[in-house]
Amino acid sequence: MRFLGNIEARTDAKGRVFLPATFRKQLQVAGEEQLILRTDIHGKCLVLYPESAWNRRLDEISAKVSEWDEDEQMVLREFMAEAEMLTLDGNGRFLISKRLLQAAGIEQAVRFIGIKDTIEIWAAEKTEKPFLPQEEFASRLKAIMGKQQ
Structure with missing residues (x-):
């Protein structure tokens, strides 16, 4: 699954926003129902992961993190602590928590x-x-x- 697009939208007073139809259709075709939302590790934005993409990232990180290394476990904890699981409502909207809205500097x-x-x-x-x-x-x-690979 590859997403392509640059689409503007607005959140409502409760922090709900419509996922653009092109992205919703791709998720539907792929059978993705669960989504994970977290802050980006590099910038002031949020990243929405289909569950399969999230699981791949988590598997990659988990494979490199030793359960016996406290510093590495703290990195894994931080990565997981910023994540929120969500689903789209019947209208194609999802709720962005106040915590994540603030972290990304999103108003509307x-x-x-x-x-x-x-x-x-x-x-x-x-x-x-x-x-x-x-x-x-x-x-x-x-x-x-x-770069050489």
Whole structure:
């Protein structure tokens, strides 16, 4: 499953938001009913994981974390503590908790951005400018694509 899109929406007074129809259709076709929402580890946004994508991430982390290493267990705890399980209601909406809204700096306007097998949710005003200036983006992409595997 690969999400693609850059769609603006609004939360209501309770913090509910409609998941864009294109993303809902993809989840439905894939049979994904459970979703996991957590803060992003790098930026001030939220990441919505279909359950299968979440389980893959969790398996990757768990395989590298020793249950005997306290520092590694703290990283796993932090990763898990930020996560909330959710489902869409009959109208295709889900509730973003106040805690997560605050962590991402979201007030009402949001932007959904499909990133590989997840969907990022940003405060819309944070996405008004490009994430990187065009020249810097081109330079960084060239460096990444030139790496040896």
